[in-house]
Amino acid sequence: MATIGLDSLYYAKITEDASGHETYDTPRVLAKAMTAELGVELVEAILYADDGPAEVVKEFKSGTLSLGVDDIGATTAQDLTGCVVDSNNVVVSRSEDGGNPVAIGFRAKKANGKYRYFWLYRVIFSVPATSLATKGDSITFSSPTIEGTVFRRNKPDGEDKHPWKAEVTEGDTGVLESTITGWFGTVYEPDFTTGI
Template sequence: MATIGLDKLFYAPITEDENEEETYGTPVQLAKAISVELSVELAEAVLYADDGIAQIIKEFNSGTLTLGVDDIGLSAASELTGAEIDSNGVLVSTSEDDGKPVAVGFRAKKANGKYRYFWLYRVKFAVPATNLETKGESINFQTPSIEGTVMRRNKVDGKGRHPWKAEVSEDDSGVNTTTIGSWYKEVYEPAYTTEASNVSEEDA
């Protein structure tokens, strides 16, 4: 179903253990969302046999997330890009800055009034782009954008796989209201039935 709105843009800091497996912090609001663009790059392999295509494998490789926002506060900009806030409260960006990956969550309003929710599990951002212009006869809002690379997370889920995105619509059948209600309290962790996990283990 088509979407007609976008809001509740959040990010969650990531800490990693010695195996680089992620633990997510409490989500905090990043900014007021204007736009979200997500493009995905797939790794593709084609097997030819008997003068034809016998098998095609397409797997997620990486993605590019571009966020248009009303403003990026100092704290969020520092956490996302690695820039430092000095003793005078000034955000200083250097060539050595290297921001840590974060999880990014948002929701889109559908035409029927319900919402579709998203979490991207590992995104590494670059320095925000800034657009400025002098004021003319008409007023044009200039807003920042920030671009990040979307990656699969290192931590495996209950089926031994590496998620990169979680997505759900609140009016999908079988969706627990608790799942929607707690979407921004913590980064969503995939949950599988014991039967599904056992099947995965047998196949491995």
Template sequence: MATIGLDSIYYSIITDGESGETYATPVKLAKATKADLSVEFSEGTLYADDALCEAVKEFKSAKLTLGVDDLSAAAASALTGATIDQNKVLVHNAEDSAPYVAIGFRAKKSNGNYRYYWLYRGKFGIPSDSLETKGDSIKFAEKSIEGTFMRREKAGDDGSHAWKAQVDADDTGVQTSTISGWFTSVYEPDFTA
């Protein structure tokens, strides 16, 4: 079913350990205006006996561009590694190192239900600004921030390394607790019987 909305963008800072990622409690990022997700694949083909006999397409990485109404200094600092000085000024340094984060959000579907997402491991660059002088009409300027996402370090119960989780609230068999707790912690895949 088609989506007609977007809201509730959260981020969670990742701490890496010997057993993989540990996710901090998710924090609301900002009001959402857009989320563009594009996926890159590694591909390979094998030709034999004058014909294609095998093709492989594997996940490589994903680019997420988020549009938000504004980005607080605290959120920009958390996502990009920039610092906030004693005067509460956000300072981007050449030596900044962005932390790994997980990003969650939801999209409203045309039937009124929601589709929920978590992207498990990514890094963001410095947010872009598009500013314009005020003319005859008012135009809003929004913030845009782009991140590159990859697979998790931590293997799931089935031995695989997830990069994204997605669920529709109205899918058959989806637990109410899965939806109600979606933004209270980063969703952990469960492949146990």
């Protein structure tokens, strides 16, 4: 079903242990969401045998996330891009800065009024793009776009795989109400236990 809206854009800072496994801070509001575009790059391998393809393997390599937002505050910019805020509360971007990975969560409203929820487990952002224009006869809003690269997380799930995205649709069969109501309280952890 088609989506007709986008809101509730959150991020969670990541802390890594000695083995690189992630733990997530409590999610914080990133900004008011305007657009979200997610592209995925796959690695593909084809095994040829008996003059034709015998096996095909496609695996997630990385993705790109482009977010159009209303504004990015100083603290959020610091958390996402690695810039610094000086003693005068001025955001300073330096050539040596680099963003630390964060998890990104949001939801998209479907035409039936239900929502599809997302968590991207590991995203590294670059400095936001800015587009400005002079005021003419009409008012034109200018807003930042921030782009990030999506990676799989280092920490394996309960099936010893490395997830890069979690997605659930409100109201689907088997989806617990607690999964939906708690979606932005913590970064969702995959659960492969049986007997639910």
